[in-house]
Amino acid sequence: MNLNNLLDAASFSAKSLKFPNSWVGHLPFASWIMKEVSPKIFVELGTHSGNSYFTFCQSVVEGGLSSKCYAIDTWLGDEHAGHYSDEVFLALMIIIRSTMLVFRD
Numbered sequence: 001m002n003l004n005n006l007l008d009a010a011s012f013s014a015k016s017l018k019f020p021n022s023w024v025g026h027l028p029f030a031s032w033i034m035k036e037v038s039p040k041i042f043v044e045l046g047t048h049s050g051n052s053y054f055t056f057c058q059s060v061v062e063g064g065l066s067s068k069c070y071a072i073d074t075w076l077g078d079e080h081a082g083h084y085s086d087e088v089f090l091a092l093m094i095i096i097r098s099t100m101l102v103f104r105d
């Protein structure tokens with residue numbers, strides 16, 4: 001285990017946060033495990049508005065990793081997250097397009 005990754009995670013600050021905030025408490029862990037494992041390919045199942053997904057992406061950039069990150073969701077919601085409209089997916093696409101240059105390297 002890399003102790004610097006643990007210290008970085010303790011002070012992790014997300015650059016993109018959207019409603020809902022149900023996963024925000026897990027973001028430091030998400031950041032830590034991404035840097036610790038440094039996968040070639042990362043696939044998130046259940047992205048919703050992107051809080052966890054963008055944390056993984058941000059950690060790839062900040063950690064200088066070369067992981068390719070994919071987001072999968074129906075973007076319809078479920079019984080736990082609640083059902084939601086296309087606006088969630090459209091808002092996610094706007095963030096992806098506006099941050100593409102940052103995330104691409």
Ligand SMILES: C[S@@+](CC[C@H](N)C(=O)[O-])C[C@H]1O[C@@H](n2cnc3c(N)ncnc32)[C@H](O)[C@@H]1O
Pocket residue numbers: 020022023045046047048049050051052053072073074075076077078080081
């Ligand atoms: C709790 S939310 C995910 C929270 C998210 N990771 C975050 O950071 O806020 C669960 C998501 O899983 C999605 N989902 C549920 N079942 C799914 C399935 N079979 N295939 C794809 N996505 C699914 C829902 O649409 C919902 O957006």
